[in-house]
Amino acid sequence: MAECVKVCTQNFGKGAQDIEVYKKLGGYSNISERLFNMSQFELIDYVQRSNLRGRGGAGFPTGMKWSFVPRGTGKPVYIVVNADEGEGGTFKDHFLMLEDPHRLIEGLIIAAWALGSRAAYIYCRGEFLPCIEALNKALNQAYAAGYLGENICGTKFSFDIFVHRGAGAYICGEETALINSLEGQKGQPRLKPPFPAVCGAWKSPTCVNNVETIMSLPWILSHDPSDYAKMGTPRAGGTKVFCISGDVKNPGVYEAPLGTPMMTMINDYAGGVVGGKLKAVLPGGSSCAPLTAEEAAVATMDYECLASMKTMFGSGAMIVINDTHNMVDLLNCLGNFYSHESCGQCTPCREGTGLLHRILNQMVAGNGHDGDVELMQSLSSGFGGVTICPLSISLGGPVSSYTAKFRADFDEYIAKNPEHAK
Amino acid sequence: AEVLAKLNTPEIKERCADLLSRYPVGQAALLEVLWLVQGVFGWVPREGIRWAANVCGCAPAHALGVATFYTMYNHAPKGKFLLQFCRNISCTIKGAPSLIAYVEHALNIKTGETTPDGLFTILQVECLGSCGNGPMMLVNDDFATDADGDVLTMKPGTKL
Numbered sequence: 001m002a003e004c005v006k007v008c009t010q011n012f013g014k015g016a017q018d019i020e021v022y023k024k025l026g027g028y029s030n031i032s033e034r035l036f037n038m039s040q041f042e043l044i045d046y047v048q049r050s051n052l053r054g055r056g057g058a059g060f061p062t063g064m065k066w067s068f069v070p071r072g073t074g075k076p077v078y079i080v081v082n083a084d085e086g087e088g089g090t091f092k093d094h095f096l097m098l099e100d101p102h103r104l105i106e107g108l109i110i111a112a113w114a115l116g117s118r119a120a121y122i123y124c125r126g127e128f129l130p131c132i133e134a135l136n137k138a139l140n141q142a143y144a145a146g147y148l149g150e151n152i153c154g155t156k157f158s159f160d161i162f163v164h165r166g167a168g169a170y171i172c173g174e175e176t177a178l179i180n181s182l183e184g185q186k187g188q189p190r191l192k193p194p195f196p197a198v199c200g201a202w203k204s205p206t207c208v209n210n211v212e213t214i215m216s217l218p219w220i221l222s223h224d225p226s227d228y229a230k231m232g233t234p235r236a237g238g239t240k241v242f243c244i245s246g247d248v249k250n251p252g253v254y255e256a257p258l259g260t261p262m263m264t265m266i267n268d269y270a271g272g273v274v275g276g277k278l279k280a281v282l283p284g285g286s287s288c289a290p291l292t293a294e295e296a297a298v299a300t301m302d303y304e305c306l307a308s309m310k311t312m313f314g315s316g317a318m319i320v321i322n323d324t325h326n327m328v329d330l331l332n333c334l335g336n337f338y339s340h341e342s343c344g345q346c347t348p349c350r351e352g353t354g355l356l357h358r359i360l361n362q363m364v365a366g367n368g369h370d371g372d373v374e375l376m377q378s379l380s381s382g383f384g385g386v387t388i389c390p391l392s393i394s395l396g397g398p399v400s401s402y403t404a405k406f407r408a409d410f411d412e413y414i415a416k417n418p419e420h421a422k
Numbered sequence: 423a424e425v426l427a428k429l430n431t432p433e434i435k436e437r438c439a440d441l442l443s444r445y446p447v448g449q450a451a452l453l454e455v456l457w458l459v460q461g462v463f464g465w466v467p468r469e470g471i472r473w474a475a476n477v478c479g480c481a482p483a484h485a486l487g488v489a490t491f492y493t494m495y496n497h498a499p500k501g502k503f504l505l506q507f508c509r510n511i512s513c514t515i516k517g518a519p520s521l522i523a524y525v526e527h528a529l530n531i532k533t534g535e536t537t538p539d540g541l542f543t544i545l546q547v548e549c550l551g552s553c554g555n556g557p558m559m560l561v562n563d564d565f566a567t568d569a570d571g572d573v574l575t576m577k578p579g580t581k582l
C-alpha cells in the first residue's frame with residue numbers, strides 16, 4: 001500500500017504531547033507573521049480552496065461555515081471544539097487528542113484568527129479524562145510559551161482556550177445540544193435555524209467544529225491549499241482519519257486519502273477480516289446503513305460514493321462484521337443505545353425509539369412475532385422531518401436497512417418463538 | 423452541614439472562582455462545579471447540588487435537573503471499583519455480552535448492583551470512544567482495553 005501523506009496523525013508515537021518535541025517536529029510554525037499578515041477574508045478563502053469538509057459526520061464545507069459567521073455585530077465570536085465523540089465505532093478524536101494535543105491548539109489559533117475570536121471551548125466528553133489531562137498540560141505549556149493569552153507572539157491578538165468537561169450524554173455531540181450543555185443546561189438540541197454560526201452560545205455567533213477538522217488546519221496552512229484539495233475527491237479534499245473496529249486483525253486509527261477503496265482499508269490497513277467471512281460493513285459509524293460484502297467490494301470511502309450507495313460517510317468509522325453474527329443482535333445494541341440517549345423532547349423520538357428497543361429486546365429474548373419486522377419498518381419510517389435533531393433517524397435508518405438487507409436474520413429469531421404464528 | 427463543611431474550603435473556593443472566570447455567565451460553570459462535588463464525595467448529594475446552584479447563581483431545581491440529566495453524576499455512593507462495561511456495537515462484536523455475564527457471575531451481582539463488601543459496582547454504558555480495543559471498560563476513571571475477567575484479580579491502586 002502506498003505511503004500516504006499524514007495530515008493529522010504524523011506525530012503519533014513521537015511524544016508530541018510535549019511542546020518542545022512538537023516544535024522540533026515543526027509545530028507552531030504557522031503561528032507567525034505570515035498568519036498575522038493575512039486578513040480574515042484571505043484566510044477563510046484559503047481554507048475554502050483546500051476543500052476541507054467538516055469531519056464530525058455531516059461533511060459541511062469548513063470555509064463556507066466560517067464565512068457565515070457575521071462580523072461586527074458587537075458580540076464576541078466563540079469557537080467550540082466538538083470532542084464529544086460517542087457514536088459506536090468512532091474513536092479517532094480520542095487518540096488525536098491524546099497523541100497530539102498541541103496540534104489542536106495550533107489549529108484553534110488559526111481558526112481564531114480567521115474568525116476574530118477571543119475564546120474557544122473544547123467540549124470533551126466526561127469519560128475522556130486522559131484527554132482532558134493531556135489537553136490541560138498542553139494548554140499550560142502553550143500559555144507559558146506565549147502562544148495563548150494576551151498579545152500572542154507580541155501581536156495585539158489575544159486568545160484563550162478552555163476545556164469543558166461533559167458528563168455523559170451522547171446527544172451532547174449534536175452541536176446545539178452541546179451549546180446548551182456548555183451553557184450549564186440539560187443537553188437538549190435546539191431547533192435549527194438559526195444555525196450556531198449565527199446564534200449559538202450565549203446568543204453569540206459560535207463556530208462548532210470537530211477535533212479532526214481543526215487539527216487539519218496546521219498542515220493545510222503550511223502547504224498550498226491545492227496540495228490538500230488534490231489528495232481527496234473532487235468534492236472533498238484531503239485525507240481522513242478512519243477508525244476500523246470489529247472483526248479485523250488490526251483494529252485501529254488509520255489516516256488515508258478520501259476515496260480509498262473500502263477493501264483496501266480493511267485488508268491492507270487493518271489486516272483483513274478475522275473469525276469468519278465478511279458479512280457486512282458499517283462505513284460511517286453506528287447510525288449508517290450497512291453494506292453487504294458484495295457492496296463493500298466496490299465501495300470507496302468518500303462522501304459521494306457512500307451516499308450513492310444509500311448509506312453515509314459519517315465519521316469514517318468502519319465497523320466490520322463477519323458471518324458469525326446475527327444482525328438482530330447488533331441492531332438490538334443500537335435500539336438500546338439510541339432509546340437510552342434520546343433526550344426526550346420530541347414524542348416520535350422518545351416513544352418511537354423506546355418501542356423499537358422493546359420489540360428488539362423481545363425478539364432477541366426469543367419472543368419475536370410475525371409482523372414485528374413490518375411494525376418496526378412502519379415505526380422507523382415515521383421519524384423523518386418530525387423531530388428536532390437526527391437522533392431518531394439514527395435508529396430509524398438502520399432499522400429500515402437491516403431489515404431490508406438481512407431479513408433472514410430476523411426470520412431466524414422469530415422462528416425461535418414456537419407461538420409466533422398466533 | 424457536614425456536606426457544606428467539606429465544600430466550603432479555601433481550595434474549593436479558589437477552584438470555583440477560576441471556573442466561573444472562564445465563562446460569560448455563571449451558570450455555564452455548573453457541570454464543572456458538579457464535578458468538583460463528585461470529586462469530594464464520589465457522588466453528588468442533594469445538599470451538594472444546592473451548593474453548586476448557589477455557586478453558579480442558578481435555581482436549585484435547575485441544578486437538580488442538570489445533575490440528573492447526565493449519566494456520569496452518581497446519586498448514591500458506588501463501590502470502591504466502579505466497573506463500567508461498554509455494550510455498544512463494536513464491543514458487542516468483540517464479545518462484551520459474554521464478558522459482562524462472566525463478571526456478573528463471578529461477583530454474584532447484576533448490572534447496577536454493588537457487592538455486599540462495597541468493593542465492586544457493575545454498570546453497562548454506551549460507546550466509550552475506544553472501539554478498536556474492545557471489549558472496553560472503565561475501572562473508575564481508567565480505560566481498560568481488550569478487557570477480560572482478569573480485571574477482577576487486580577490489586578487496588580493498579581495502574582491500567
Ligand SMILES: NC(=O)C1=CN([C@@H]2O[C@H](COP(=O)(O)OP(=O)(O)OC[C@H]3O[C@@H](n4cnc5c(N)ncnc54)[C@H](O)[C@@H]3O)[C@@H](O)[C@H]2O)C=CC1
Nearest residue numbers: 056057058060068085086087090173175195196197314315
Ligand atoms: N462524530 C460522531 O461521534 C457523530 C457524528 N454524527 C454525524 O453528525 C451528522 C449530523 O450532524 P448535524 O450537525 O445534525 O448536521 P447538519 O448538516 O445540520 O450540520 C453540519 C454543520 O454545518 C453547519 N451548517 C449547515 N447548514 C448551515 C447554514 N445554512 N448556515 C450555517 N451553518 C450551517 C451546522 O451548523 C453544522 O455545524 C450525521 O451525518 C452523523 O454522521 C452523528 C453522531 C455522532
Ligand SMILES: Cc1cc2nc3c(=O)[nH]c(=O)nc-3n(C[C@H](O)[C@H](O)[C@H](O)COP(=O)(O)O)c2cc1C
Nearest residue numbers: 054055056082084085086173174175208209210213
Ligand atoms: C446525535 C448527534 C451526535 C453528534 N455527535 C457528534 C460528535 O460526537 N462529534 C462531532 O464532531 N460531531 C457530532 N455531531 C455533528 C455535529 O452536530 C456537528 O455537525 C459537527 O460538530 C460540526 O463540525 P464539523 O463541521 O467540523 O464536522 C453529532 C450530530 C448528531 C445529530
Ligand code: SF4
Nearest residue numbers: 343345346349387389
Ligand atoms: S430527535 Fe430525539 S434526541 Fe433529538 S431533540 Fe428530539 S427527542 Fe431529543
Ligand code: FES
Nearest residue numbers: 508513549550553
Ligand atoms: S463500541 Fe465499545 S468503545 Fe465504542
